[in-house]
Amino acid sequence: MEDRPAHRGTKRHARLRHNPRGPLLWVGDDEDWETARQKDQVLVCPETACDIELAAVHAPSNRYNPRFFRFKSASRICGHWPAGNRGGPETPQHDWVKARLARIARHQGYQATAEHWHTRADVYVHEPAFCLEVQLRPTQFADRTASRHHKGTEVCWFIRDGLDSKKSRQALFHGRGVRFRVVDRETHRPIEPWNEPGNYDLDRRAVIEVWGTVARLPRRGREPDPTATGPGVSWFTTGTLSGYQFLTEVLSGQRRWHPAGRIGNKTGLWVLDTDVAAYNEFRKRQQQHREQLARKAEEAGGPQLSGEPQTEPAEPTPHMPVSAIQRHETTREIAELEADTGPINKIGNLPRAAVPVYSSASRPRPRPRRRRWWQFWLLW
Ligand SMILES: [Zn+2]
Structure with missing residues (x-):
């Protein structure tokens, strides 16, 4: 042979x-x-x-x-x-991650096949049809995602920590991706069980951790104020989750991918349905507050100044082309995205605290102010 x-x-x-x-x-x-x-x-x-x-x-x-x-x-x-x-030999690391993802899916009662021939998926979950792709090297993310969707199959890209090309960032934030690494379940430090094949203790200690596009609720006490924020405010933060929990939530449909612009998010996020409900409640309160302000202004009968914007620019909608959504990104936001692609726990043992993805957008905007008659005189 x-x-x-x-x-x-x-x-x-x-x-x-x-x-x-x-x-x-x-x-x-x-x-x-x-x-x-x-x-x-x-x-x-x-x-x-x-x-x-x-x-x-x-x-x-x-x-x-x-x-x-x-x-x-x-x-x-x-x-x-x-x-x-x-297309080339698989590395032991690749095999290890695929085997672990398949095992998690099976543990949840799904039928899962690693290196599925018919779909070419790294791990194919049969029902519901879901392709789990493990990316250690740069590749044609967009093409492969499109071909999956064409076949009516969901997809999630697991993108290795440190794989930081333009394409991998695009896949992470706009193509149903999530960052992953393999860590010790106690210390949360990176370990490489694939390099010690017979070491079952190391294998048992190893867990997958995911982050980058895993949405969380705003931090307690830091929730944006519905009476002081505009419609485009970013509400979700992102954080770290165990790969086991993430996959369980994603396969069961509790956590779904929301492309940029759907829920006040400027990048795609994996969000729990219950968290989306909380976000919608926040938006409802925001809307009610704005309506209340408008009613008060009407009751007071004051003149409306044409120069004062009553509404803020709408947040990007799913119908906007991607380039239009990207134009909303500022340098600072991009810097935050970059920071978000780094390892989670540089020193501590606990998962890193959630970081707001777009704090610049959540800055409270000044409330429109009614002017006195003498201010009109000044304007003339
Ligand atoms: Zn045969």
Whole structure:
């Protein structure tokens, strides 16, 4: 096998013949691999209705492909689920994260397949159809997201901490992304369990943490005042969440992606439905306050000055082109976005406190003031 190109004629998935409905065994998952290597069982092609027999091969000398399934007989082969269709060898880190995401999804009762052949998803959750993509290197985010949507599948990009190109930031804030890193569950310091394959203790301690586009309610005591803020105020903050909780909320539909401009957010955010309800309540109070002010002004019968704006510019709507939304961004906001892409816990053990994404937009604006008759005289 060694002198052949690494992937040709091999697979990274297999199925147990006696358990055709069971989850696929995948080389990137240690437990799956243990099961696959057990004696006295027959492995077959992962594709339903294909019964070509496979054998699990462990080749430690093959640096990029130490585990694979090969055809048991050279005369009975098929082209399903080929190992080499993903464009280059997968890294141990990539495999580890995919295996963990699939395991979280399965723990929540979903059927999940890592490196799904038909969708090319890193992890495919079958029902509801959801593609989880793990991004360690720059890639064509937009194209792949568009092709997912075309097929009616939701997608979430998990973008590695430190992958900080223009494209990855665009994917993070405007293309259904979230930042992730792998940390020790106690100390929250980054660890690399994929570099110590047999170390089960390290593996148990490792958890995924996500941030960057994970929306939170305003901090207690720092909620914007509905009587002193304009319609374009940013209300949500962002924070850190465990990958387990995030994925649970996203797959169950409790936390959804809201593109820029929908809920006073200038970048896309993953927001809990209950938090959206709280935001809508805030907007209602804001509106009521403005109406109350307008009524009072009418009752007083004072003249309206044409030069004084009564309403503020509307916040970007989903119908506005992206470029128009981006024009609203100031240098300061971009600097805050940059800061938000950095690691969360530089020193402490606790998750970083939530940071308002757009504090410049939430600055209270002066309330329109009625003028006295003598002020009109001055204006003339
Ligand atoms: Zn087959």
